[in-house]
Structure formats: C-alpha cells, structure tokens
Amino acid sequence: MARGGKKPDARDGKRYKSTKTGTDPNEFSGDTQPQRSIAIDLQQKCLDIFRDALEPDPEETAILQEVKGHLYDRNFAAAFGKDEYLQVYASRWSPSRALAYLQVFQDIEAMLTAGPIKEGDDLSIVGLGGGAGGELVALAGWFRMLQAEGDGEGAKALDVTLVDIADWSKVTNSLRRGITTPPELSKYASQAKKEANHALLNDTDMSVVFLQQNLLHVKEYEMDRLSERLRSARLITLMFTLNELYFISVASTTKLLHRITNCIRPGSCLLVVDSPGSYSTVSLNGRETRYPMRHLLEYTLLDISKTETATPEWEKVFSNDSRWFRLAENLGYPIKLEDMRYQIHVYRRLGTSAG
Numbered sequence: 001m002a003r004g005g006k007k008p009d010a011r012d013g014k015r016y017k018s019t020k021t022g023t024d025p026n027e028f029s030g031d032t033q034p035q036r037s038i039a040i041d042l043q044q045k046c047l048d049i050f051r052d053a054l055e056p057d058p059e060e061t062a063i064l065q066e067v068k069g070h071l072y073d074r075n076f077a078a079a080f081g082k083d084e085y086l087q088v089y090a091s092r093w094s095p096s097r098a099l100a101y102l103q104v105f106q107d108i109e110a111m112l113t114a115g116p117i118k119e120g121d122d123l124s125i126v127g128l129g130g131g132a133g134g135e136l137v138a139l140a141g142w143f144r145m146l147q148a149e150g151d152g153e154g155a156k157a158l159d160v161t162l163v164d165i166a167d168w169s170k171v172t173n174s175l176r177r178g179i180t181t182p183p184e185l186s187k188y189a190s191q192a193k194k195e196a197n198h199a200l201l202n203d204t205d206m207s208v209v210f211l212q213q214n215l216l217h218v219k220e221y222e223m224d225r226l227s228e229r230l231r232s233a234r235l236i237t238l239m240f241t242l243n244e245l246y247f248i249s250v251a252s253t254t255k256l257l258h259r260i261t262n263c264i265r266p267g268s269c270l271l272v273v274d275s276p277g278s279y280s281t282v283s284l285n286g287r288e289t290r291y292p293m294r295h296l297l298e299y300t301l302l303d304i305s306k307t308e309t310a311t312p313e314w315e316k317v318f319s320n321d322s323r324w325f326r327l328a329e330n331l332g333y334p335i336k337l338e339d340m341r342y343q344i345h346v347y348r349r350l351g352t353s354a355g
Helices: 040-054 061-072 083-092 094-107 134-149 169-180 191-195 220-232 242-248 250-263 293-301
Strands: 121-128 155-164 206-212 235-239 269-274 279-284 287-292 314-325 340-349
Touching (some): 083 169, 094 340, 121 134, 121 220, 134 169, 242 250, 242 269, 293 314
16 A cells, blocks of 8 residues: 555544534433533544554545445455455544444443452453454543543453454554554654653553454354453444344354353343444245344344243343434544444343353
C-alpha cells in the first residue's frame, strides 16, 4: 500500500456535524436509565489511535471499491484475503464502530461488571469475529473509563482474545501498540503538552491474543485453546459477525452457540451487535423459510421448545432491535466516517457450566 508524507493530524481530518433533532438518537427505546455520553476527548483519542496506527489514506479509493465490491457480493474470503484489504477495511470502518461499541460497553456496564472482580484477576473478554480492531480499541477506551471511575480497581488488567478467520494480526498488533504507546509529538511541542501526552492504557494494563480460526470449523487441536479462553471470559462478543455466520451455515452456527454455552461460566454475558433487520434462511422438510437473526439466536439460547420445568441455561437481560449511533460534532479523522444503525442483545449464562 503506497504511503508517504507526514501522518495526517486530526486537525486535517473531516469534521462531522450532528444530525440530532429533538430526542437523542443514541437513546435506547424503553430504557429506564439514560445513557451517559462518552467524553469527546476520549472519542478523539480512539480515532487518533486508528489514524496513527493504520495511516488511512483518502486517495486509496480503488482498493476501497474493491473491498466494497467483495462485501456487497458477500465474498468474505476475497474481501479479507489481502493485507492491504484488511488495513483499508480497518482504517475505514473500524473507527466509527469502535466509538459505537465504546458507547455500548458504557451503556451495559452494570450488566458486564455485575458481581465482584477479585483483586488481581484480569477482566477477560473474547471477541469472536473481532479481528478488525473495533472491539479492541473500544474495550481499551472502556477499561480506561473504568479505571478513571474506580470501577476497574479490582481488575489487574484487561485480557482480550480476538478470534477471526482472516489474519488480522498485523492490524491488531499495530492498534495494540497505539493503545499502549504515547502519541509521537513534534520536537517543538510545549513542555505542558509533553507532560500531558499519555497512552490510552499502560502496557501492563492490557494483554491481547489473536487467534486465526474458522469459528464454524474449529480443528480439535485449536478447540482446547479456544475453550480455555471462553471459560475464563466475563464477556463474549459477536459484533457484526453472527449474521455472517448464519449466512454461511445455520447448523454450524447453532453448534458454535452450544459450544459457547458449554464453556462459558455462570454470570458471564454474551453480547450480540449486528445490522438491524438481519434474516437467515433455514431449510425444513425441503422448504426454505427466512427467520430474523434474533429468532434463531433466541431459539438456541433460550430454547423456546423446552417445557416449563426445564432448567434455563441463559437469560435475556437486554434487547433492542434498532438503535442509532451518530458521530459527535468536532471529531476529526482523515477520511469520512459514517453513523451506524444496529441491533443489540445481551444474554447472561445461568446455572452451572459444563466446562
């Protein structure tokens, strides 16, 4: 990928005007508690991490169109088959998703931190399909907020495992360095600016493991390591991943959800974020029927076919079929970013895991 010249500064980037009218478009329908907004400085710092780590280039339109074409055709193997595609994808779509995910983690924080965090334990998160970096930067920002609020004092560090079919290791390594390394300043920067120049997290605050695995066809020798990560996780995420998995194979995706159920410890959560209005096709008795993604998910997790006397394995603690995240005013980034509409569902594991 051709690069050159100085790194773009946030001041050189695009500025976004809010399109809010009347009610807050980021508000959950039917929420009993209003959202707390994320500080603009923190949002900008997250964008700066993408800017400095991936160096987005507004002129790389040809590669961007190639990636868009593969995504439109749902040819994910091609869309994520080249390093240059991965970097363009992560620099184009992951920044706005990271800000949206950061707001999500903030909004459901009480669900995710329910129960005491033992002193010296890590706060372990597994992102299934999370290689593009949106979850990674969002989790780092959220953990920084927990530290600032005192809620993360019991946790020694943030332990993130990202699992994806494509090799996102270069992207995740670059973003992790950006998260734990202070931004490079001009030699002419003032002393005050130098003293205020800090990384989002200290190096010891975060560990990141990337596993390149096909979630629908995990090999036996890979399963032990993935199962170990799932068993230790307080949260497992499927961000804009579940509907893609259903598109490939409903049966294999259902098997994956059962595997998660058998591994995850009681009290831990599964967070699903995806495009609203997502449908998947299921063949029954030679007849194809389209079902909403949430219907398939809840049929597996909540098992609506069970009798009332059966012991439930999951409980739904939050659900919203359509929600907007809109970029705040005065955020800067070298290329255009977009608002995001999504559905969100949170489930908590009950009972005793089969581990």
